[in-house]
Amino acid sequence: MDTQQVLELMQRVAAEVITxxxxxxxxxxxxxxNPGDLVxxxxxxxxxxxTRELAAAYPDAFILGEERTATDPTALDQFVAADHAFTVDPVDGTKNFVHGSPDHAVMVSEVRGGETVRGWIWQPEHEVAWVAEKGAGVFRNGAQVTREPVADGVAPQGVTSIWPLRGHSLGDLPPLTGSWVCCGVDYPRLxxxxxxxxxxxRNSPWDHSPGTLMVREAGGVAGHPDGTPYAPTGLTPGIIxxxxxxxxxxxxxxxxxxxxxxx
Known part of the structure; x- marks a missing residue:
């Protein structure tokens, strides 16, 4: 499947079974x-x-789905070992979806040799599609976008999904606020x-593989507290x-x- 065909598949699935x-x-x-973890x-x-459509198009690729991982304890190991794989988050922001918030998304990424090479986010209620290919930029509804650096002398504003940190400051930076509780919205908002x-x-590949590619293609950075770059197969906890x-x-x-x- 080419990049547009994967996006169209995601949009069709959302229209048929999500929206x-x-x-x-x-x-x-x-x-x-698990307690508090909704599906x-x-x-x-x-x-x-x-999963069925991607597997048919790419029979040699491993398909790592969030729900598959919940029932198959070997799934993450198979993903890490695979030379070619896809990640699938069918409804990112499930709690938002359940509680009637439009901040949810369908997310897919393609990983080759442990590196994300394509990523897709479809926000069905916002009707916004984000698509990125490694080295080719990131596009919002077909228009390429970049992120301007924080201006010199301006303190950066931050958000977090780590709820105990809401309202806390890192050094003299402004206090952290809560994220949008959906990586498929958080990364585009940045x-x-x-x-x-x-x-x-937490570092679940289906949550972070698409968005980290998009941020990098827009000019940003994704890594860990120890300074190592984010990689979808690394599974290192803690992401900045x-x-x-x-x-x-x-x-x-x-x-x-x-x-x-x-x-």
């Missing part, structure tokens, strides 16, 4: 994988279709300039996403205590 359930989930269509019939059906950096504790190299370096120097308090 019709938005604010219309029936009793029994919302479950818990819906839309997640399950969307992942099944996306590119659009709504925030300058993001802190994440930043608008530019200077912001990443400044936040990284201040983030050790924050990540120590992440739980």
């Amino acid at each position: 019709p359930r938005f604010r219309s989930l029936a009793d029994g269509e919302v479950m818990e994988k 819906t019939i839309a997640d399950q059906e969307a992942e099944a279709i996306l 590119i659009e300039g709504a925030t300058d950096y993001i802190l994440y504790a 996403v930043a608008a530019d190299k200077g912001t990443y370096a400044a936040v990284r120097r201040l983030a050790a205590d924050a990540f120590a308090r992440r739980d």
Whole structure:
């Protein structure tokens, strides 16, 4: 499949099994994988279709789906070992979806040799598509976008999904606020300039592989508190996403205590 065909597949799946359930989930269509970790019939059906279609187009690739990982303890190991793979997050921001927020997304990425080479985010309720190819830029609804660096002398603003850190400051930086609770919205918001950096504790490839590629293609940085670059097969906990190299370096120097308090 070419890049446009993958996007069209995601849009079709959303139109068929996700959007019709938005604010219309029936009793029994919302479950818990673990306490507080929700999954819906839309997640399950969307992942099944996306996995089937990608596997048919790329029979030698390993397809790592979020819901597959919840039931197959070997899935992450197979993904890390694969030379060619795709990640699938059928409904990123499931809690938002369940509670009627439009901030949810379908996300897919392609990984070759441990590196993300293509990424897609489709926000069905916002009708916004983000697409990136390594070395070719990132596009919002077909228009290429870049992220301006934080201006000299301006303190970068940050958000986080690490809830205990909301309201806390890194050094003399402004207090952190909560993210949009959906990586498929968080990463685009950073590119659009709504925030300058993001802190994440968990590192699930289906959450971060598409967006990190997009941020990098827009001119930003994605790495870990120890300074190593983000890689989808690394699975290293703790991620710093930043608008530019200077912001990443400044936040990284201040983030050790924050990540120590992440739980």
